Amino acid sequence: MSRSSRIPGFYKRSLKDRSHVVGEWANLTADEINVLNGLSGLNAEHAEHMIENAIGVYALPLGIATNFLVNGKDYLIPMVVEEPSVVAAVSNAARLFRAGGGFITSSDEPVMIGQIQVLDVKDVNAAADTVLAHKTELMAEADKVGGSIVRHGGGARDIQVRTIPESSVGPMLIVHLLYDTRDAMGANAINTAVEHLAPQVESLTSGRVNLRILSNLTDQRKARAEGMIPAQELASDSLSGEEAVRSIVEAGVFAEVDPYRATTHNKGIMNGIDAIVIATGNDWRAIESGAHAYAARNGQYTSLSKWWQDSDGNLRGSIELPLALGTVGGATKVHPAAGLALKILGTQSARELSEIAASVGLAQNLAAIKALATEGIQRGHMRMHARQLAVAAGASGDLVGRVVQMMVKEGNIRLERAKTLVLELTSGSVYNPAAGAD
Numbered sequence: 031m032s033r034s035s036r037i038p039g040f041y042k043r044s045l046k047d048r049s050h051v052v053g054e055w056a057n058l059t060a061d062e063i064n065v066l067n068g069l070s071g072l073n074a075e076h077a078e079h080m081i082e083n084a085i086g087v088y089a090l091p092l093g094i095a096t097n098f099l100v101n102g103k104d105y106l107i108p109m110v111v112e113e114p115s116v117v118a119a120v121s122n123a124a125r126l127f128r129a130g131g132g133f134i135t136s137s138d139e140p141v142m143i144g145q146i147q148v149l150d151v152k153d154v155n156a157a158a159d160t161v162l163a164h165k166t167e168l169m170a171e172a173d174k175v176g177g178s179i180v181r182h183g184g185g186a187r188d189i190q191v192r193t194i195p196e197s198s199v200g201p202m203l204i205v206h207l208l209y210d211t212r213d214a215m216g217a218n219a220i221n222t223a224v225e226h227l228a229p230q231v232e233s234l235t236s237g238r239v240n241l242r243i244l245s246n247l248t249d250q251r252k253a254r255a256e257g258m259i260p261a262q263e264l265a266s267d268s269l270s271g272e273e274a275v276r277s278i279v280e281a282g283v284f285a286e287v288d289p290y291r292a293t294t295h296n297k298g299i300m301n302g303i304d305a306i307v308i309a310t311g312n313d314w315r316a317i318e319s320g321a322h323a324y325a326a327r328n329g330q331y332t333s334l335s336k337w338w339q340d341s342d343g344n345l346r347g348s349i350e351l352p353l354a355l356g357t358v359g360g361a362t363k364v365h366p367a368a369g370l371a372l373k374i375l376g377t378q379s380a381r382e383l384s385e386i387a388a389s390v391g392l393a394q395n396l397a398a399i400k401a402l403a404t405e406g407i408q409r410g411h412m413r414m415h416a417r418q419l420a421v422a423a424g425a426s427g428d429l430v431g432r433v434v435q436m437m438v439k440e441g442n443i444r445l446e447r448a449k450t451l452v453l454e455l456t457s458g459s460v461y462n463p464a465a466g467a468d
């Protein structure tokens with residue numbers, strides 16, 4: 031069945047209608063839709079089995095980004111995020127990329143790195159050579175504890191060594207186990223493997239092993255996305271397409287050369303990536319730390335994306351970052367909504383998920399720098415902010431839009447004003463329900 035994630039007016043529909051559309055998209059049952067709507071799903075009992083000292087659950091909004099076309103396939107993107115504008119902005123940006131043919135992506139094999147820290151070694155270089163000389167045995171040993179990951183074709187891929195000749199605790203040999211964890215994020219598998227290898231590494235090096243743990247700098251497991259936006263798609267009343275392309279490229283280069291800007295630029299990228307990472311039950315702290323370490327890999331913190339004008343005058347962007355995401359194990363299976371997020375995405379492949387996430391990051395980045403390099407972001411943000419204030423002031427239903435409209439028109443977007451308007455409008459003096467929602 032060919033279907034399109036381009037759903038014009040999706041945002042204008044009711045929440046119930048939207049979940050119905052997504053339900054049809056992903057063949058969800060009524061019970062599954064109830065999970066998405068927050069009527070069932072993660073409860074205190076699940077929480078009790080997930081963490082210690084649980085006292086309840088903490089909900090966040092789940093939205094759907096539309097318009098994504100990745101490698102010719104349409105996706106609806108589940109996003110869990112508390113920040114207004116993120117979902118709307120990424121959907122708009124995905125529509126622009128769609129006009130240029132959508133995203134083209136690639137990713138590495140799902141190889142994680144496990145580290146073994148070896149101390150008290152007389153000669154770190156000689157010890158490193160010995161470890162390398164026993165690579166095959168060490169890899170075979172690591173595979174013995176690989177369980178279902180090895181049965182699914184994963185397991186040890188390499189042993190590498192790094193030496194730190196001097197440190198405040200003496201010379202250090204660091205042994206890396208490279209381990210393919212297939213569709214799992216793989217933290218448990220890699221930690222089990224390095225713990226298992228430690229005694230053998232000690233006897234080979236005559237040293238003392240201290241830490242045995244994965245690295246979140248998963249630079250063997252990167253995902254990439256690239257896309258084009260025709261210049262005319264960026265034209266507005268105030269800027270030609272060509273001017274918009276130039277301003278966006280200038281914004282991108284700003285982040286390449288200045289760490290202060292790169293940090294905010296990458297934060298915008300992670301707005302999108304974290305939202306899909308959380309929705310699918312993955313570890314967003316792992317993804318965050320890996321992304322920022324990768325952004326600083328050459329000694330200066332820089333942008334995770336690149337923007338340039340191509341020879342036809344169109345805008346092109348690309349992104350590359352480590353994305354160790356899983357579709358099996360961990361919260362992906364325990365959290366009822368996480369499984370449904372994967373069902374909406376229509377994938378059980380960790381690599382496909384990482385490539386979608388990279389595309390979402392690139393789209394989110396475009397949305398931010400396009401707004402910043404053209405009209406600025408405050409106009410749209412203030413409208414969403416006004417909605418939150420209206421709700422906080424007690425408005426519901428049609429009244430929210432009416433309060434927002436008045437505050438935006440007055441240029442007075444404050445809680446006090448929202449409260450006054452709610453009072454005035456509900457007392458009948460100004461409220462006109464026929465005006466409809468915003």
Ligand code: MEV
Binds near residue numbers: 296297298398399
């Ligand atoms: C806000 O959450 C994210 C932005 O600051 C990102 C950026 O500046 O590129 C808009």
